[in-house]
Amino acid sequence: MDWSAEAIETLRALWAEGHSTAEIGRRMGISKNAVVGKAHRLHLPARPSPIQREQAAASASSRPSAAPAVVSTPAPRPAAPAVVPAPAATAAPAATAVPPRAPSRAAAPPAQVRPFQRSSARSCCWPIGEPGTPDFRFCSAEAFAGKPYCLEHASVAYVKARDRREDAA
Known part of the structure; x- marks a missing residue:
């Protein structure tokens, strides 16, 4: 694609409005990858992650309107505790948190x-x-x-x- 001065200005304006690269591509009639490549070559500011953007919007809407909006990154989740299978001699409870899985490999003698x-x-x-x-x-x-x-x-x-x-x- 030949990027005219007018197309570059349109790209900069849509980028500044916060549209996604796919949306900018649809509006300009070009591919998303063309938008990404040109934005990179123009050194336009990086886009925030859509996942973090949705989380920030959800948390901002649940706060009272008088409180200032503060965006923070979510804390890392702690590792899930290991599930220890119950011994065969005891009866398993009726409802367990994790259903037992069938063994993924059948026990076979070692291959020669x-x-x-x-x-x-x-x-x-x-x-x-x-x-x-x-x-x-x-x-x-x-x-x-x-x-x-x-x-x-x-x-x-x-x-x-x-x-x-x-x-x-």
Whole structure:
């Protein structure tokens, strides 16, 4: 995009009004990334985080109108206490804070490792080590039915998208 003097002034005005980069892009008929790039090159002041902006607005609206508005950063949350499972001999309470989770991996015997190619189509083909080095090898455990990996490596290779998102944040 060619940035004319008029387009730059429009960008500066919309930026000063506090519009989001996406909104500025919509109003100017350009992409959000074009707005971000030009704002960076023009050294425009950084935008506050939308999350902190919403928290500040919510806290300001809940305060009495006579009090001055003070924006502060939220204090870090303390780490959640570790959940210790109840011993098997005692009965679990009817309602628990955290529902018990099924084990993520089935208990399988440790896989044997062999230094060369797979011996058959029924053995696990999970690579171990760096290819091209003398230590490179494949897992030799029996492959899980219909999969190229043993049960242990299949549990690592085949993860549902929902499970990955839970671990991300």
